[in-house]
Amino acid sequence: MFSSVAGRVAGAASRPLAARSKTLLIASSARTRTYSAQPSDEVDPQLNGYPQLPFESRQYLPAKGWQDELMRRNYGDTLHEKDELLSMWGPDIPPIEPSTALFRFTLAALGFVTAGLVIKASVPEMPAVRREYPFSGLVTELGGLEENKARTEELTEAEE
Structure with missing residues (x-):
């Protein structure tokens, strides 16, 4: 089992970067999502010669066959300029x-x-009538509205 994985990894690592990028682009073209910030095909002047890799999340790639299976990449691969978004630790798709x-x-x-x-x-x-109290709902019997209000705290001269 190890030899077959090592053979696939060695074969993938031996291919040039352009061929791997083109394979990824062809394999992912049918399932690429469109977002409002989708990059265009124009050459980005801010890259200053850095390779412009396809905007493809690593979560779409197969889980096996990589030298670093956790990150789904081979050692020595060129990182995408937005690797923090496209890596396995980026936002979930x-x-x-x-x-x-x-x-x-x-x-x-x-x-x-x-x-x-x-x-x-x-x-x-409700099958019953709600209870009603005489004299404005017992306001008068309970001492009126002014008597039932909460008492305010006042400081006495001894507490000051």
Whole structure:
């Protein structure tokens, strides 16, 4: 098993960088997502001769067959200029499209709202009349509104 993995790794490492990049670009062209900040094919003047690699997340690559399987790269490979976004430690790629996720979330929210409305409509009214107290709800019997307010704290001369 080790010899077959070593052979694949040695074969991948022996290919020139342009051939590996082209293979990655061809293999990933069918599943590339479009984002608002998708890089263009123009040469970036800020790279100053640094190779312009395809904008492909390492999470799309196969898990086996690399010298560094944790990062899914071979030793000596040129890093992408945005490696912190495209590495295995970058943001996770959503397993479903955002529009599909929004649609499913909306369906779930509507389901909860519908269930609440159905439950509220199916609960019967109270079979009893709510209790009513005479004299404005016992305000007079309890001493009035002014007497039932919370007492404010006042400092006495001894506490000052």
